[in-house]
Amino acid sequence: MAPGTPLVVALHGCTQTAEGYAAGSGWSQLAERRGFAVLYPEQQRSNNANLCFNWFEPGDISRDAGEALSIRQMIGHLVQSQGIDPKRIFITGLSAGGAMANVMLSTYPEIFAGGAIIGGLPYGVAGTVAEAFQRMQGRNPPTVPRLQSVLKRASNHRGPWPRISIWHGTHDQTVRARNAEQIAQQWSGVHSLAIEPTRSELIHGHRRKVWLDAKGMEAVEIYLVKGMGHGVPLATSGDRAIGRAGPHMLEAGISSTVRIAHAWNLATEADVEEAEAGGNFARREEPDAAPSTIDRALRYARSRANAASAAPDGKIAKVINDALRAAGLMR
Known part of the structure; x- marks a missing residue:
């Protein structure tokens, strides 16, 4: 690895592995073309039965603690041993x-030049399983001041701040798209941005919103992928396509991997054009390829909610706890 190589850290979703995420997302494929490195931390079943990163556990989402510290140490090791460019x-x-990517951006903002959150959630909005369930479904969201204050308290950093790219399917039933807007609101505070975007446009039929900072640079962006469920948006039909469609790796006619890399100056405009040259830009009503453990758990909780509402206090909490424990969201 050449000195000064950029690094992308890529975190898989629940039930996924590092190897599967690498193959589906296409990050390694693009890295080979463009000469950057990719680190794939992998969750262990001893930490989470369904291989979910523990994105809301207080002991795992604080600076210098738990899983956040573990990922930080992996990055530090590569910087020291492989000559990774610490500014990229x-x-x-x-x-x-x-x-969990948002956890890392929030707790170690001085480490990262940019981050991309796909089908994710704001930082620090849940501390219990009941809150996690509500936030995933877009219910009872924190206020904008609360979102922004929890981010500011996550570290002593006062800038500059990483650029944020947010991707979400409009038909995501696992983590509702409302969370994408909340992530943008959370990061608008430290970037001193207006709540409303500077610009809104359509890219292959998908809504893109952009917030510019005081210097006219793109600080925060949202891609709302029309008709897509819960997964990584990909364009896989062209000869130079990046990634491979599969469970939670969804053909959408737009390549989040290449567009994110382009925003980070790791890929070119020509790479974007080649990756999306298949022309498959029609609306995707595609649901998740297979019901995930989380989906099944959420359906279980919803199916039991009416019965639980007539039961003594505490029964509703037990239903939610059982569902999220089954999904690996609770230890």
């Missing part, structure tokens, strides 16, 4: 991995 470190992830 980025992080991305899907679902629980997207939420």
